[in-house]
Amino acid sequence: MGPDSLPLLGALAGLTVLAPVLAAALWDRGRRRGRTAVRVATTALCLLTLASTVLVAANRQAETYPSWSDLLGSSQGRQAVPADPRSAQDRAPGRFVTIRVTGAASGVSLPVLAYLPAAYDAAPDLRFPVVEAFDGFPGSPGSWIRGLGVAGFLDGEISAGRMAPTVVLFPPQTTDPAVDTECTNLAGGPRMESFLTVDVPAAARAQLRVRGDRAGWGVIGYSAGGYCAANLLLRHPGTYAAGASLSGYADPGIRVGDGSETTTNDDLWRLRHLSLPAVALYLSCARTDLHAMRDETALAALAHAPISLTTAFLPVGGHNMQTWRALEPSAFDWLSSWLAAPTTTGARAVAVPVHPLPPR
Incomplete structure (x- = not known):
């Protein structure tokens, strides 16, 4: 599954939908200090999944990085x-x-x-x-x-x-x-x-x-x-x-x-x-x-x-x-x-x- 693959895009899109659901479910859980940590973590997860979905969709559009080696810049991949x-x-x-x-x-x-x-x-x-x-x-x-x-x-x-x-x-x-x-x-x-x-x-x-x-x-x-x-x-x-x-x-x-x-x-x-x-x-x-x-x-x-x-x-x-x-x-x-x-x-x-x- 490459960085421009449809299965990867589908998986990330699913996580992008689930992340806010998870954040809402955990938003008021736990004590004050733990609740703050959970809110920060779930907010970061929402942003990360959304950004990843957008980047993979853009990569599919432009075919910029068709393989993981292209994305990571490995010398082996260049061959x-x-x-x-x-x-x-x-x-x-x-x-x-x-x-x-x-x-x-x-x-x-x-x-x-x-x-x-x-x-x-x-x-x-x-x-x-x-x-x-x-x-x-x-x-x-x-x-x-x-x-x-x-x-x-x-x-x-x-x-x-x-x-x-x-x-x-x-x-x-x-x-x-x-x-x-x-x-x-x-x-x-x-x-x-x-x-x-x-x-x-x-x-x-x-x-x-x-x-x-x-x-x-x-x-x-x-x-x-x-x-x-x-x-x-x-x-x-x-x-x-x-x-x-x-x-x-x-x-x-x-x-x-x-x-x-x-x-x-x-x-x-x-x-x-x-x-x-x-x-x-x-x-x-x-x-x-x-x-x-x-x-x-x-x-x-x-x-x-x-x-x-x-x-x-x-x-x-x-x-x-x-x-x-x-x-x-x-x-x-x-x-x-x-x-x-x-x-x-x-x-x-x-x-x-x-x-x-x-x-x-």
């Missing part, structure tokens, strides 16, 4: 990849594996979840385009699996022909769930920009049959991951051809430690002061998500040629999973339209050293 929640019949079209990334550039070594389309096994002579997908903070790659149902969307869009068969990577964006990196190289902290833009692509090219050229690589993300997608696209146009930001924003909102949060890691500053790269950028959010809408509108106003800009704004919605699920299919379709197709160029049929997901 575990979330199990695919689909049934055996549902997951036949595509499958999940993990690859091990040992970061020569970043010094960060972590497992990375990878979605392989059905064509990966059906056509062993092909190399596939790749999308790196970034989650929000707090969050984890499991948020894409459980909260956003990414496997079903990918299978459906690929099966319908709206998206080319594509390998999708879900890399961790921090070494510690309590540390928000915003996909940057923190001064004195984890070098996640180097991990995501150098080490992850190198590991994927070595362990999976994927395209090695920039034309076959893109990024996507929601919330903090939306900032990551846009920022890494602008900072590394030699690595990525296209990027989609869902409810992202213009600056990291954290102290990177080298002052870049107000300059080169601020996308508005980049667009105003640096040469614009020849990339494709997709900006999307709900118009009623005021922070995201403000920043994405400002980015759109500055993103001109050679940037190819597309915007897609929902009339209503919040900064939440429901909005991102609504935006997800069209964003992946758009990305696929900008990425190079699967190719046989330089492909070899080799055994791929991947690690199956552990059973739930």
Whole structure:
């Protein structure tokens, strides 16, 4: 029973209802000193159960901590990849594996979840385009699996022909769930920009049959991951051809430690002061998500040629999973339209050293 499970939420909700009943029953029991202690204890119990219920409900909504190891920040938990929640019949079209990334550039070594389309096994002579997908903070790659149902969307869009068969990577964006990196190289902290833009692509090219050229690589993300997608696209146009930001924003909102949060890691500053790269950028959010809408509108106003800009704004919605699920299919379709197709160029049929997901 994980920290985002329905049984846990139900149990806490039951305790939240019972706690006031218990408090009322014991309120006037005992002598004066003992009665005061009982009142304090039962009041604390009421507050604790209510707060716990609210936090678990919010966690189910945002899929922030899908496992106890994510919540507690244990190093062992960071090595575990979330199990695919689909049934055996549902997951036949595509499958999940993990690859091990040992970061020569970043010094960060972590497992990375990878979605392989059905064509990966059906056509062993092909190399596939790749999308790196970034989650929000707090969050984890499991948020894409459980909260956003990414496997079903990918299978459906690929099966319908709206998206080319594509390998999708879900890399961790921090070494510690309590540390928000915003996909940057923190001064004195984890070098996640180097991990995501150098080490992850190198590991994927070595362990999976994927395209090695920039034309076959893109990024996507929601919330903090939306900032990551846009920022890494602008900072590394030699690595990525296209990027989609869902409810992202213009600056990291954290102290990177080298002052870049107000300059080169601020996308508005980049667009105003640096040469614009020849990339494709997709900006999307709900118009009623005021922070995201403000920043994405400002980015759109500055993103001109050679940037190819597309915007897609929902009339209503919040900064939440429901909005991102609504935006997800069209964003992946758009990305696929900008990425190079699967190719046989330089492909070899080799055994791929991947690690199956552990059973739930």
